[in-house]
Amino acid sequence: MTDAPPRTDDVVATHEQAAWSPREPLIVLEPLEAFLDAAGVGAGAPTAEPLGDGHSNVTYAIDRGDDRFVLRRPPRGPLAPSTHDVLREARLLTALERAGVRVPEIVATCDDDAVIGAPFYVMRRIDGHVLTTELPADFSRPADPGAIAWQLVDGLVELHAVDIDATGIGEFGRRDGYLERQIRRFRGLLEGNAARPLPELHELADWLDATRPAGGGLSIVHGDYRLGNMMYAAEPGTRLVAVLDWEMATLGDPLADVGYMTATWADPGDADDPMLDLSAVTRLSGFPGRLALAERYAQRSGRDLSNLRWYQTLALWKSAIFLESSYQRFLAGSTDDAFFGRLEAGVPMLARRAARLAWEG
Structure with missing residues (x-):
């Protein structure tokens, strides 16, 4: 049995579209673009595609032209207390990277739910494979x-x-x-x-x-x-x-x-x-x-x-x-x-x- 493809209402262009969506979207592209521009993270209109087999925090590949990033945010609620704190995760990754642990580089964090509906962080995408059912x-x-x-x-x-x-x-x-x-x-x-x-x-x-x-x-x-x-x-x-x-x-x-x-x-x-x-x-x-x-x-x-x-x-x-x-x-x-x-x-x-x-x- 294969997992269903991502629903089209997971990613929308504007907050106006989000307001008409049957459920809360996970990514809103136009305000995300404005945030990334202000943070100096890449250039151009972003695209968003879901990544990985993770079943907890949500992970998206964010491409802006030739620049490639990954965005992490909590899933839709309701959520258990003290779970899915992605900003804490970003702080930890920053400290671990400085210690030489093999982790991605954090390039931006956002604590404003008004951007895409939840806190999130953005990291540089690393080339490689996540191994699950077969070897590339x-x-x-x-x-x-x-x-x-x-x-x-x-x-x-x-x-x-x-x-x-x-x-x-x-x-x-x-x-x-x-x-x-x-x-x-x-x-x-x-x-x-x-x-x-x-x-x-x-x-x-x-x-x-x-x-x-x-x-x-x-x-x-x-x-x-x-x-x-x-x-x-x-x-x-x-x-x-x-x-x-x-x-x-x-x-x-x-x-x-x-x-x-x-x-x-x-x-x-x-x-x-x-x-x-x-x-x-x-x-x-x-x-x-x-x-x-x-x-x-x-x-x-x-x-x-x-x-x-x-x-x-x-x-x-x-x-x-x-x-x-x-x-x-x-x-x-x-x-x-x-x-x-x-x-x-x-x-x-x-x-x-x-x-x-x-x-x-």
């Missing part, structure tokens, strides 16, 4: 699958090694209680958003709380570190050129990222579920398994991964709860993303996978 033709050499995997791990090791105080990132979250707060927050989301029985998720909340480890240290945590949020270039040599989608980033336990990265990495023989389907390319011949990724991270970072199963379970549990809220938005008609429609079966499937991992290992 220029990634066809036999060595590429391994290089893709190792670059993914090494990028995470680099991120977790960033000095949060020297870079000014220390303001982006609390320094203590990360795991406890994650369980409490997502338990609250589960109780507030689930409109159908999901017993495994409630049982897992108790299990995660009762077996919570002491923690694996403090670093910047990406929060959505998976293959589908990476951009790769094939030449010269397979390289990770950008880490994308930072809306969940905060300070916390770096092993949460390791659990998520490995839990969302599809191994051959894995049953389908919503998270594994986002990186099905890793089932192809030549890709190492998730255990090999964990071993490389442990070797490169020096961190103890003896509690990795707990962190993987946490990742799947959180993903199921987050996706359930997205499914409820789909039912309410605030999004027509076909991926969210498939979560009717996908969320229970993900919950069962998390339960099997917790109970059976």
Whole structure:
């Protein structure tokens, strides 16, 4: 099943057209052009095309003649409190770029909802590929699958090694209680958003709380570190050129990222579920398994991964709860993303996978 093409009312030319649209547009071109002109970002009438497989914040390719940019804004509401803060995301990306992390360059931010209907930021577009279901033709050499995997791990090791105080990132979250707060927050989301029985998720909340480890240290945590949020270039040599989608980033336990990265990495023989389907390319011949990724991270970072199963379970549990809220938005008609429609079966499937991992290992 393929996702539906973007609706024509997602992008309109003027606020007058927006007023007549059956729903709030995501991009309004004429006021966006005026904003970009004032910010000195490119020249000419902009075009806007949706980008990526992201199902949370909205990402558009913005072209102005030969100048190429990317715009990020929140999705349509209603939105959960403290989510989709794209301006916070832009501040973090600016700090990370200064620290040498592989992120795009921010060129403009806008906190005025009157421009396109929501806050947004604009970054330079990077040439490369986001890998999801297949390898592009220029990634066809036999060595590429391994290089893709190792670059993914090494990028995470680099991120977790960033000095949060020297870079000014220390303001982006609390320094203590990360795991406890994650369980409490997502338990609250589960109780507030689930409109159908999901017993495994409630049982897992108790299990995660009762077996919570002491923690694996403090670093910047990406929060959505998976293959589908990476951009790769094939030449010269397979390289990770950008880490994308930072809306969940905060300070916390770096092993949460390791659990998520490995839990969302599809191994051959894995049953389908919503998270594994986002990186099905890793089932192809030549890709190492998730255990090999964990071993490389442990070797490169020096961190103890003896509690990795707990962190993987946490990742799947959180993903199921987050996706359930997205499914409820789909039912309410605030999004027509076909991926969210498939979560009717996908969320229970993900919950069962998390339960099997917790109970059976």
